[in-house]
Amino acid sequence: MPDLSALSSGTLMAGKILYSQFLKGNRTGLEPVLMAAAVPARPGQRVAEIGCGAGAGLLCLTHRIPELSVWGIELDSATLALAEHNLKANGRTGVTLLNARFPDALPPDFPFGQFDHCFANPPWHDTDSSASPMEQRDLARRAMPDTLESWIKGATRLLRYKGSLTLALPATQMAAACTFLTRARFGDVTLCPLWPKTGRQARLMLIQARYGVKSPSRILPGLVLHQQEGGFTPESRTILKEGSPLILHRQQASRV
Template structure:
């Protein structure tokens, strides 16, 4: 996709704006593309200035860079398995004048690989992630979408395990996942995480949730709680104004408020 100087074939990419024009991102024209999920994840992440924040499966860096745009002074690390996407993430950070380190790393790697990338145990305040969530046994994806979308039975568990390893005690994991797989989320977080806050995301009012946004605390002891659902569209089918404000960078979701 890109050469060593970071130049690229314009025909293969689009230039897109997020957060109401506050964030400008280049991304591949085909394959997995950043969208609402990334912006909702960023708006649900409770980062504070001075925090070390790591995005797993960062792709072009959309969610992590959106957090950095909202919260000045974080130390941002973007972890991505695809070297070409990592280059794009690095370019996007520079284009938006955001300090960020893009690391080429498989989230399922063992602890030594993380340590070699500067992500040793108990060294991070916040991890945010949008893991591959489609069951590979039930979905067929084109090769350029496979890594971004397809998961096996161990994917979520592996990603949560990696987050648990690098988070400090009291550190926060923020994730988005399929609502119909809530059991997998709860099982993956059962070891080492607590104080869960769960926000169901509904495509349409009156219909079942399609996504879950979850905040979990390493070593947290408070009871889990489920927040009132977020409706992307209102009863008339029109985009919800509150959600549109959040996507435009004019507010945050309740999960971002500790």
């Protein structure tokens, strides 16, 4: 059993979610909270997170929409045990956790083609970058040469026709992501820049697409995260602190 004794205790969404992390290793940022807010799921649907880490995205999504069937896939067994710990601490049910390498080591009985939505924050540091002495941090951050392409291709094995894939990526991977999405028969590719402050370059962005459709791509105005004088903007605060959705698609907006 993985050792879960060396943890730091904290919260997400202004105390609405209990959240523990390893004292050493990769630390959770804003990406999984924003990514989960953008998943256009409805009650009763099935959702998978690829590379779920310690469960921040799963917790935020199921806080906003409790009536979901949710799967989390994670390669590192200790990190997956921490995700299970965090889910239990928040009384989450209906979540299935799978310790497997995605996409080439999923079990034969996996529910392929039955997911309405997938989301992921893939590792993106270059393979030849300096390795972290912490194995868990290295797995979470350092990509293999084909990680982004294989995760996008792998998502097509999970999704239903017209199902959505939501990615949180650095802006430097925008062009590659759009290319791989197009090759994998995703359409309606929607880019949402995450501006640190007004007038600053967006270093992160959300990319959402739907499998098997041919709708054209769009770039949204995006979300400004911080005010000039510090603190979150009112728009980002409602998402990060109150659990409001981040609406990216017209179809989702029409249901609100």
